[in-house]
Amino acid sequence: MTQQKQKKFNIPLCKPSFNASELTAVREVLDSGWVAHGPKNKEFESLLRDFFHVGEVILLNSCASALEAALVSSGITGEVIIPSFTMSATANAVVRAGATPVFCDVEWKTGNIDASLVEGLITKKTEAIMPVHFAGFPCDMDAIMSIAKKHGLRVIEDSAECIGGKWNGKFAGTFGDAGCFSFWATKNITTGEGGMVTTNDTKLADKMRRFRNHGIDSDHRQRAELGTWYYEMADLGYNYRITDIQCALGLSQLRKLPDRLIRRQEIAQRYNKAFSGIPGIRPLTLVPEVYHAYHLYVISYCPRGSNTSRGDLFVKLHEKGIGANIHYIPVHLHPFYQKRFGYQKGDYPKAEKAYEQIISLPIYPRMDERDIRRVIETVTRIAEVYAA
Secondary structure (H helix, E strand, O other): OOOOOOOOOOEOOOOOOOOHHHHHHHHHHHHHOOOEOOHHHHHHHHHHHHHHOOOEEEEEOOHHHHHHHHHHHOOOOOEEEEEOOOOHHHHHHHHHOOOEEEEEOEOOOOOOEOHHHHHHHOOOOEEEEOOEOHHHOOOOHHHHHHHHHHHOOEEEEEOOOOOOOEEOOEEOOOOOOEEEEEOEOOOOOOOEOOEEEEEOOHHHHHHHHHHOEOOEOOOHHHHHHHOOOOOOEOOOOOEOOOEHHHHHHHHHHHHHHHHHHHHHHHHHHHHHHHHOOOOOEEEOOOOOOEEOOOOOEEEEEOOOOOOOOHHHHHHHHHHOOEOOEOOOOOHHHOHHHHHHHOOOOOOOHHHHHHHHHEEEEOOOOOOOHHHHHHHHHHHHHHHHHHHO
């Protein structure tokens, strides 16, 4: 069996943005000798607290680790309501924490958890709601927080895709007991790998800091500052820490985030305008309460009276060198969740419909006018040919 060559795209789905400031920041860390457990970790957490207007920030090696840390540190072992239409990492964190995921269908217009269905899923075993802000589009957090308050439930926001997104002027990831974010390569800011938790609960933050550090009550930098070697393992934990090299990247990236969000908005508006009159193409619905972070730009593709599908559009775009992608296969359709929990195709029809019709198009701050125009013209041309 021959190995296929990796497809090279003229216009990728996303492209991290680095310049001399990141190179300088990383070089300074390498020269300092503090490549882990050092001052950049503390500095990055401080800047993130100020940016998100929260009391505590805990940095970790991924958003998946952040979700697990938030669940375990909150003592959640019962049922957690989550959307099926999400990356499997959301549900995986629930299972790894020893809890049970209970899937909820989504709003077709946004891809987010349908808050009107959540209350009907609550049982005596329910302990938390975990909304996922899909593609940078914040969920209806007013409705979710109202339900959680009524039933005494925890809220842990999966904000992996929503750095900078807002609901009614407040950052996604800052409504619930904890908000979990990703700094993976495709995200609005990146440290290569990495994640964080935001919270205003000091005790919860302390537990999560121990959880990411083998359950130990101090890290190497803290012991160096105190001039001691002694530490104690207070809880069971893991090595979910982030390095100072990554934090140096994050510091530089975070300072650029406001301008990059504006650029993503500009590109999305160009797409919205261009695709608004094309039969069979529908961008995700915007609502007045939302400031969209546009981690992804997602359209639904379902031309009437045609035998073509979203898959055909995907193939044609790849043939033209445009790196479209599909987000996501609903979690209840994955073999593990069907075997472990008995979920079946047809259980969540809106999530399945979304999966069958949506496609993500390239969006990143370094896209120039020629790139944007080419994506628009290519999508339009393909859609018109199939609609003819």
